[in-house]
Amino acid sequence: MMERAVGLSRRGFLHRIGAAGGYAAAYSAMVSLGLMATPAKAGPLQLPTNLGAGKSVVVLGGGIAGLTAAYELERAGFAVTLLEARDRLGGRNWTLRNGSKVEMVGEATQTVAFSDGLYMNAGPARIPSHHEGLLGYCDKLGVPLEVEINSSRSAYFWSAGSNGGKPIQMRQGVNDTRGYISELLAKALNKGALDQDLTAEDKQKLLPFLRAYGDLDQGMTFKGTERSGFAQLPGAASQFGKGRDPVPLKELLANEQLPSTLFEDVVYMQATMFQPVGGMDRIAAGFQRAIKSQLILNAEVLQIRQTAGGVAVAWRDRSGGPNQVAQADYAIVTIPLNILAKIDTNFDKPVKAAIAAVPYDYSNKIGFDAPRFWEKQQIFGGISFVGGDTGLVWYPSNGLHTQRGMLLACYGSGPNAKGFAARPLEEQIAIARGVVGRLHPGHEAEMSNPVVVNWSKIPFNLGPWPAWPGAAGQEGHLDDPAYRLLNEPHGRVYFSGAHLSQMPGWQEGAVLSAQRTLGQIATRVSQSVAERRGERPAA
Structure with a gap:
């Protein structure tokens, strides 16, 4: 040149x-x-x-x-x-504490009344480990981090909006589904249904893997697994652990929240996740x-x-x-x-x-100050997926084993969130409280000091993020x-x-x-x- x-x-x-x-x-x-x-x-x-x-x-x-x-x-x-x-x-990086004001277009101003030390991240609440740019600034700025427990196998998935069905513990849903799929695939292999796709050597290697993957018995049948939890806990002397009976496959497939068992496989949600000590702000x-x-x-x-x-x-x-x-x-x-x-x-x-x-999307969060009743069910952090207007119940990762915590009883986005945000605030609170009550019966009355954040009403945002085509x-x-x-x-x-x-x-x-x-x-x-x-x- x-x-x-x-x-x-x-x-x-x-x-x-x-x-x-x-x-x-x-x-x-x-x-x-x-x-x-x-x-x-x-x-x-x-x-x-x-x-x-x-x-x-x-x-x-x-x-x-x-x-x-x-x-x-x-x-x-x-x-x-x-x-x-x-x-x-901070913009959407917004943490609410006792005394914080929440102003929303068309709504009365809310004053947060959480117990001392509790906080609610009204916007972003977790940082994936591959977000090296943001984590790098946390390091430069001297912002201490702690692990955000993004998933708990003791939490639940449940179609809150449907009349039938019951909450299924995440560990049971994940492992029972894996067992049934492994059994079905093993049957297909043994019947020659995949002979055009697999060599004899492939089949010889795949069958033992399926047995281990699904915890199948000698006959390649799934009859339940201790991976899904114990019906009887192992104890002293001859108290052997006994696995739960599996949830019927038909019942698993009928649960609209079954796809939530793949939550941990989404790259943005995979461990390890982080959060700043004391709040995202x-x-x-x-x-x-x-x-x-x-x-x-x-x-x-x-x-x-x-x-x-x-x-x-x-x-x-x-x-x-x-x-x-x-x-x-x-x-x-x-x-x-x-x-x-x-x-x-x-x-x-x-x-x-x-x-x-x-156009901009819709997203809602509702938090409550509550005693940590979920920890008595071995839920330490993580999420229960409930669908419907409220989306999920998110348990706090900070302050474990203390008396009270901030329970996020609603985090819903998209079309359902638009209609939900149009309801009066007291109705939104009542719906969120009711969902938690059906998921954790008897504890809804213990939840206090609610705060609602409808991002479509937050001044200078009027939405959480743009609804770009293809997003x-x-x-x-x-x-x-x-x-x-x-x-x-x-x-x-x-x-x-x-x-x-x-x-x-x-x-x-x-x-x-x-x-x-x-x-x-x-x-x-x-x-x-x-x-x-x-x-x-x-x-």
Whole structure:
């Protein structure tokens, strides 16, 4: 490749970008030029400390994406101003404690009255071990973590909305189902039904495995297994353990929540899971301690205007101060798209249309302060799946063996959540309490101090995550035209946030999106430096 008289080869150009902007800028430039694939996970971001010298960025939104951006930009030498409409940082990262206020559109304000030490993560409540970006920031920010017990084989699955059936303990559902399937497959093998698919050697190896996998007897029949729990516990002397009788296959198949036995196989839900000690908002607090730039709360964005030379953001002080304008060279907008659509902007029509076209999902949580009656049933953390409007019952992983805990009696999302959120709050509470009462009879009266969070009513969110085409709730394989458009810069404005990642409901999505945006800005600033020196890449 020949250099132009006033230019550089690509290699030379990338070298100059690396010199000005460090590895991250060079890497981002290579991605932009199609020379490298987009990274699959968040690695350590290392922007040089002088990259942003003389440059300014206004960050709109103080959720995890906005905080990640502000934290890294500050360390790269940019002048940073962050505007957050709420009186707290964190966005959906929101932990409720005794005295917290829950304001929802069209509802009376709730004041949380949990016992001392109890808390409810109203938004995200767990961190998968493969979310290395978020876990990395927890380490950097000094946020202590503990294990979140995401699954308990002592918990239940049960179709709460149906008239028939009874709760089935998870360990019994998992192992009885496995036993029956193993028996059926063994029968098919012995009858020659799979002779066209398996060699004689394959069959010889598979049958012993099925016997072990399903805990079948000598005749390859499933008659129950101690894996499913004990009808009689093993004890002293000659008190032998005796396994339960298996649940009939027909009864298992009739239970609408049978697929929940696969919950632990979902990669996002596999052990080990983590949670910050003391509540998820400890992450936002860690960012707040570390960031020295302006973090302006109660700053509701009213208008965004960009020109060839910069961005001006008009905002209202919700605490009673005068309206103000923040000006910067660039803006990173992490505001949820359904909220952004209502803000006065001079974005191009296709961008405005893309923002306005994205619907948002529904999600509800209801928590109670309660004595730990579930622990007397050997349920320590984990989830009972109940379906219906309330979705599940989630048991706390913290404070094990103490007197009281925060029991999440409802976590439902999607179509059912929309109708449920339309009910009066007292009715939502009564339904959630009733489901727990049928799952754990006699304990519903012990549950007190309920709090309801309908995310479709939470100001400055009005929904938990976007309902992108192709998304299955909190995860998806997103490739919508609006999604693609909003993932690219619009002049000096960059859109960022979990909603522009493949994990719209996870904090890792916010981290990944923010880091991608920072790489784009680093490339742009580095290119600007190179161009001022009369350098540009060869074609």
